[in-house]
Amino acid sequence: MDLKSRIRRRRRTGTTATLVLDYEAISPIAHVSEPTGRGPVLERLLDYLDPVFDGDLPPNAYVWGPIGAGKSAVVTALWANLAGQLSESQSVIHTTTRSQTTNAPQFVYVDSREASSTFAQYRAILDAISDESVPEKGIGTDTLETRLTNSLRAGGASVLVAVDHVGEPETPDLATVADRLDSLGASLTWVAVGRTNPETLAVDLPPERIELPAYRRHDLVDILTSRASEGLAERALQHEQTRDIADWAEGNAHDAFAALFGAADRAARKGRSRIHSEDITAGMMDVPRPCSSLGRVMALPQNRQLVLRTFVDLDEHARESVERTTEAIADAASVDLTPGTVKRFLYELAETGIIERVQRETGDDSHGRPPSRVEPRFPITVFRRLYDIRTE
DNA sequence: GATCCACGGGAATACACGGATG
DNA sequence: CATCCGTGTATTCCCGTGGATC
Numbered sequence: 001m002d003l004k005s006r007i008r009r010r011r012r013t014g015t016t017a018t019l020v021l022d023y024e025a026i027s028p029i030a031h032v033s034e035p036t037g038r039g040p041v042l043e044r045l046l047d048y049l050d051p052v053f054d055g056d057l058p059p060n061a062y063v064w065g066p067i068g069a070g071k072s073a074v075v076t077a078l079w080a081n082l083a084g085q086l087s088e089s090q091s092v093i094h095t096t097t098r099s100q101t102t103n104a105p106q107f108v109y110v111d112s113r114e115a116s117s118t119f120a121q122y123r124a125i126l127d128a129i130s131d132e133s134v135p136e137k138g139i140g141t142d143t144l145e146t147r148l149t150n151s152l153r154a155g156g157a158s159v160l161v162a163v164d165h166v167g168e169p170e171t172p173d174l175a176t177v178a179d180r181l182d183s184l185g186a187s188l189t190w191v192a193v194g195r196t197n198p199e200t201l202a203v204d205l206p207p208e209r210i211e212l213p214a215y216r217r218h219d220l221v222d223i224l225t226s227r228a229s230e231g232l233a234e235r236a237l238q239h240e241q242t243r244d245i246a247d248w249a250e251g252n253a254h255d256a257f258a259a260l261f262g263a264a265d266r267a268a269r270k271g272r273s274r275i276h277s278e279d280i281t282a283g284m285m286d287v288p289r290p291c292s293s294l295g296r297v298m299a300l301p302q303n304r305q306l307v308l309r310t311f312v313d314l315d316e317h318a319r320e321s322v323e324r325t326t327e328a329i330a331d332a333a334s335v336d337l338t339p340g341t342v343k344r345f346l347y348e349l350a351e352t353g354i355i356e357r358v359q360r361e362t363g364d365d366s367h368g369r370p371p372s373r374v375e376p377r378f379p380i381t382v383f384r385r386l387y388d389i390r391t392e
Numbered sequence: 393g394a395t396c397c398a399c400g401g402g403a404a405t406a407c408a409c410g411g412a413t414g
Numbered sequence: 415c416a417t418c419c420g421t422g423t424a425t426t427c428c429c430g431t432g433g434a435t436c
Contacts, residue, residue: 016416119396138395138436301398322424341399347425357425367405 005277018233019268019275023389025231026256029295034078035073037219038228041212045078048208049160052105053083055191057158060182061191062174062205064196065212067293068252071193074212075162076109083107088116105158112163112171113299116179117141121163121172122148125188129159131250135310149184158187166194169352175203214251221246224256232264236274248284258294262286262381287380292354297378298386300354303337307345308354309387310335312380321371324359346374353377 019178024030035042065071066388086104088390103343108128114126119141126148152159154315161181167173172180174192181190190206198205215223221242228237237260245263249256264281267275297308310332311325326346338347350357357372377382 117396135436136396137434139393139400143395303398338400344400344426351426368409369420369425371424 005154012246015381018101019273020232021055022231023261023265024384025047025227026261027386028133028254028379029293029298029386031076032073033077035070035077036223038070038074038212040142041074041210042078044210045074048210049078049082050087052160055104055158057105057160057187057189058206058246060178060189060206061208061210063191063193063210063212064160064195064198066214066252067195068249068254068339069186069210069214070253072164072295073253075164075191075193079107079109079162082222083100088297093371104158108161110161110163110209111299112177113168113296114167116171119144121177125161126151129157145184152185152187158189161188162193163190164193165295166192167196168194170261170296174198174201174205178206179206201214215253216251220249220251220253220356223253223368224260227257228260232275233273236264238275241275241277241280244280245284254293255289255291258287258291258379258382259283261385262379265381265385283381286381288375288379290377292377292379294382294386296392297354297383304345304349305387306335306375307342308349308383311346311355311374312376317372319375321360322374323371350374 005039016262020026045063048058048061049317063075078175083106086107091105106129108125110121110124112121115121122141122144123136126144130151134147163177163181165171173193174196177190177192181188192206198209224242224245225239228242245259250260260283263275263279266282267279270279272279288336297305300308312331314325314328318324322343326339326343329335329346330337330342335342346355349355354377355374356377357374359372360370
C-alpha cells in the first residue's frame with residue numbers, strides 16, 4: 001500500500017465505518033504506478049527498450065492484446081518510471097551542467113482518445129518535449145508539424161512516443177499513426193498500443209510486435225485483492241467474492257474492476273460495512289458483455305458525456321425509442337442542445353459501440369420503418385459515479 | 393484574418409410494408 | 415409469384431457556422 005492510501009485510510013479511522021475509502025483505487029480506469037501480475041511482459045518490454053539505457057532509440061513497435069489486459073496500465077507505468085529514472089540519473093551525472101542537452105531519450109505518452117486528429121497528436125508531442133506553450137487553435141496543422149520537426153532536429157534529444165488506443169472506432173488506426181509519426185524524422189520512434197491482432201492488419205507492421213495476453217485468473221485475483229485493500233475498508237470484500245469476480249471476468253481486468261466498483265458503490269449506498277453477495281451479483285449485472293471501455297466513455301467530449309449521464313437516468317417510457325429518448329434528453333434542464341443534435345449524438349454513439357441500437361421486432365402498426373431503442377454498452381452505475389465525482 | 397473543433401440542420405439514403413403490376 | 419411503387423419512418427451523411435484562440 002502506498003503512502004497516499006495509508007494517509008487516506010488513517011483519516012477515516014475513528015469516524016463512522018466507511019466502506020469505500022478511495023474510489024480511485026478500484027476504478028476501472030485508474031492509472032497505477034506499479035502494475036502487478038505482468039512480470040513476463042514487463043521483462044519483454046524492457047528487453048525491447050534496452051537501447052534506451054545507452055541513450056539510443058529502439059525501433060518502432062506495436063503492443064497489442066485484448067481489452068482489460070493491462071496494456072495502458074503497463075505502458076503508462078513504464079513510461080512514467082523511465083522518464084523519471086533516466087532524467088534522475090542524468091541530473092546526478094550532469095549536476096554542474098544542468099541545462100545541457102543529453103542523449104537520454106524523452107518518453108512521451110499520447111492517448112489517442114484525448115488526441116485523435118493529426119493536429120492534436122502533434123500538439124501533444126510538441127507540448128511534452130518543449131518548454132514553450134503550444135497553441136491549441138489558431139495555427140494550421142502543417143505549421144505545427146514544421147515546429148515539431150524543427151524542435152526535434154534542433155533539440156538533439158531523441159523521443160520515444162507511446163500512442164495508446166490506436167484502431168478504436170474514433171481513434172486513428174496503426175497505419176495512420178505510422179504515417180503521421182514516420183514523417184517526423186529519425187530522432188523520434190513510436191510504440192503504438194492497440195487491440196487488433198497484427199496478423200489481421202494489412203499494413204506494413206513495425207519491426208517489433210509485443211503481445212499482452214489476457215490476465216490469468218490467478219493474477220487477476222491478486223490484482224483485485226491488492227486494489228481492494230487500498231480502496232475498501234478492511235474485510236469489506238471476502239476472498240471468495242474476489243475469486244467469483246475473477247472467474248466471471250475471464251481475464252478482463254476492466255470488467256472485473258467495473259463489477260467490483262459497481263458492487264462496492266451499491267453496498268455503500270445501502271449503508272453497509274461490507275459487500276454482500278447480492279451486491280457482487282448486481283455489480284456483475286451492471287457490466288454488459290461485451291462491454292465498451294469506460295476509458296472511452298470518460299474521454300468523450302463533455303456534451304456527449306452529459307447526454308449519456310442524462311440517458312442513464314431515464315425511465316422505461318423514455319427509453320422506448322430513439323425518438324422518445326431524444327426528446328427526454330433534450331428536455332432535461334441540464335442539457336442545452338437541440339433535439340436534432342441529441343439524436344445525432346445518440347446515433348453516433350451507437351455507431352461506435354458505446355450504446356447499442358436494438359431493433360424492435362417488426363410488426364405492430366405497419367407504418368414506416370419500426371423505431372429502435374438504445375441500450376448502454378457500458379456499466380451505468382460506474383459511469384454515474386465516475387461522472388458525478390468528476391463534476392461535483 | 394486564420395485555425396480547430398463541436399454544433400446545428402437538413403438533404404440523402406435505407407428500410408418496412410401493403411398494394412399494384414407484369 | 416416476383417417485382418416494383420408509394421408512403422411513412424428511421425438512419426446516415428455531409429457541410430456550413432460560430433466560439434474560442436492565436
